[in-house]
Amino acid sequence: MTRSFFVTGTNTEVGKTYATAALLHAAAQRGLSTAAVKPVASGCEQTPDGLRNTDALTLMEAMTQDLDYQQVNPVALEPAIAPHIAAMEAGKRLDASRLVGICRGVISGKPDLVLIEGAGGWRVPLTPGTFLSDLPKEMELPVILVVGMELGCINHALLTAEAIRRDGLTLAGWVANFVRGPQADMPRADANLMTLKALLPAPCLGVLPHDESGDYRKGAPHLDLDPLLSSSS
Structure with missing residues (x-):
């Protein structure tokens, strides 16, 4: 049975890719097959093979299935700006239905776990009328919500959770x-964690300590996959 989840964050630059890759690695360590999709990525670099995004490449490294880059990151945009603006500048139209089709194609391969970041x-x-x-x-x-632990994160996390619920998810x-x-750089970090655990209507899958190396493998032991694997999704 394939379990599929969408990974979002309380903001940009909160470590969604690090957390997603750590989840994938933790699943692989349990013998599960995994796949990931980064449907839209801005901030890509020109390479001999075309535009490539470091986050998408990290997901490809962390997952167990062998997918083409275009399956993992179907929309690659060069400037590191809001995707809809980058797409307009590149003369591209971001189509949610097309992205849904690509994600469903990855899920049809029937890995045990699929994470869509x-x-x-x-x-x-x-576009002006549609959203990711x-x-x-x-x-x-x-x-799955990645909460960047910093001042203001409680408000951001609760508002995001409300929006997810209002969207019927x-x-x-x-x-x-x-x-x-x-x-230690976040005042009262433990108290903030306790507040989030009390107010967010979902289990905490783990607390990722700061890691200068950015090695998602170090984050995997801090995660608990049981709430995800026991779900019926």
């Missing part, structure tokens, strides 16, 4: 990520 936060525009959140809505995917779990510095 968003871009930025929950309500990132694709339309993709998990159309696919009816449960959501389930928050399957959340990950606390100290992406910006050591836990």
Whole structure:
């Protein structure tokens, strides 16, 4: 049975890729087959093979299935700006239905776990009238929220959880990520964690300590996959 989830964040630069790759690695360590999709990525670099995004390449390294780059990152945009603006500048149209089809194609390969990583936060525009959140809505995917642990994160996390619920989706779990510095750099870090655990309507899948190396393998032992694997999604 394939379990599929959409991974979003409380903002951009909160470590979604690090957390997603760590989840994939933790699943692989349990003998599960895994796949991932980064439907839209801005901030790509020109290579002999075309535009490539470091986050998408990290997901390809962490997952067990062998997929073509275009399956993992179907929309690669060069400037590191909002995807809908980058697409307009490149003369491209971001089509949520096309992205849904690609994600479903990856899921049809029947890996045990598929993680689809968003871009930025929950309500990132694709066009003036559509959003990347339309993709998990159309696919009816449960959501994993990565919370960047910093001042203001409680408000961001609760508002994102509310938006997910209002879109008719389930928050399957959340990950606390100290992406910006050591836990000591966040005043009352433990108290903030306790507040989030009390108020977010989903289990905490783990607390990722700050890691200067960015090696997602080091994050995997801090994660608990049981709430995801026991779900019926």
